[in-house]
Amino acid sequence: MNRITGTIRTKEDIEKLIDNKRNIVMLVTEGCAIIEVNFTRHAVRKGYSIFLFSDGFIKIIDTSAAFSAHYASFNFFLVEDLFYRIKSPYFWRCLYATPSYPLTTSLLQALQRWFDQLEWSLTNIAPDRLDLILKQQLYLLFVTIEDQLLQQGKYDTSQPFSNSWAYMIRFLDLVDKFCHKYREVQFYADKLCISTTYLNKTVNRLWHVSPKELIDHKTLLAIKSYLTDTDLPIKQIAVEMNFDDASYFCRYFRRMTGVALSTYRQQKQMNGGLKCTE
Numbered sequence: 001m002n003r004i005t006g007t008i009r010t011k012e013d014i015e016k017l018i019d020n021k022r023n024i025v026m027l028v029t030e031g032c033a034i035i036e037v038n039f040t041r042h043a044v045r046k047g048y049s050i051f052l053f054s055d056g057f058i059k060i061i062d063t064s065a066a067f068s069a070h071y072a073s074f075n076f077f078l079v080e081d082l083f084y085r086i087k088s089p090y091f092w093r094c095l096y097a098t099p100s101y102p103l104t105t106s107l108l109q110a111l112q113r114w115f116d117q118l119e120w121s122l123t124n125i126a127p128d129r130l131d132l133i134l135k136q137q138l139y140l141l142f143v144t145i146e147d148q149l150l151q152q153g154k155y156d157t158s159q160p161f162s163n164s165w166a167y168m169i170r171f172l173d174l175v176d177k178f179c180h181k182y183r184e185v186q187f188y189a190d191k192l193c194i195s196t197t198y199l200n201k202t203v204n205r206l207w208h209v210s211p212k213e214l215i216d217h218k219t220l221l222a223i224k225s226y227l228t229d230t231d232l233p234i235k236q237i238a239v240e241m242n243f244d245d246a247s248y249f250c251r252y253f254r255r256m257t258g259v260a261l262s263t264y265r266q267q268k269q270m271n272g273g274l275k276c277t278e
Contacts, residue, residue, distance in 0.1 A: 022073040026050035031067035050100040090155040179218040181242045
């Protein structure tokens with residue numbers, strides 16, 4: 001795994017991060033800076049947090065001599081579950097509109113502990129379980145931020161959402177509801193009453209992935225849940241996931257993951273999962 005945590009001190013440091021198109025959580029630990037996020041300038045100083053998603057843009061305009069910030073960067077598929085689990089459109093719009101803000105003393109301490117726990121996980125958690133732990137840690141952080149923003153009255157419920165965001169939110173809800181049965185982009189475009197071309201452009205512009213990638217990713221999460229959390233035979237899982245052909249179901253999983261269904265299940269059993277039958 002590429003290093004996902006570190007310290008930023010210079011303009012060059014932030015440029016290296018942005019080149020990788022990752023999602024970033026940042027905490028200013030010393031000094032102050034003028035940054036530009038999504039073409040809007042913000043003044044930040046010690047105790048400020050910054051959240052940037054892979055479709056955003058950030059650069060440092062100027063810094064004090066002592067400026068430094070901790071960061072953690074994550075690829076899309078570690079962050080993607082957040083959009084399913086935290087569905088408040090006001091929360092996401094707030095983070096996009098105001099990506100940096102001062103932390104209260106208690107929230108600052110919580111974020112510092114979160115960075116410490118993240119470092120511990122990266123060092124100590126087994127590689128085959130690390131993604132699961134990182135997803136849970138990201139969820140706990142963002143649901144905490146959501147709660148604090150709500151308590152502080154940061155949500156602006158008076159402004160309507162753009163069509164793109166409205167379609168994106170509805171698309172995510174539909175995928176969450178129907179991924180067990182439908183894997184074609186056309187189905188979701190029809191449900192949204194838009195063309196597949198428009199859906200592709202919208203999802204690509206907001207998340208830099210295709211609708212099909214999102215559908216397949218959610219489908220895989222559902223399949224993996226059946227494999228690890230139930231004792232259903234693989235043929236029955238194929239039926240539950242609306243695969244008419246069990247052989248195609250096995251090929252689909254191998255093509256998407258590089259691992260055979262039976263091998264994946266056996267690996268999870270060895271790591272303490274259920275004892276299941278084919």
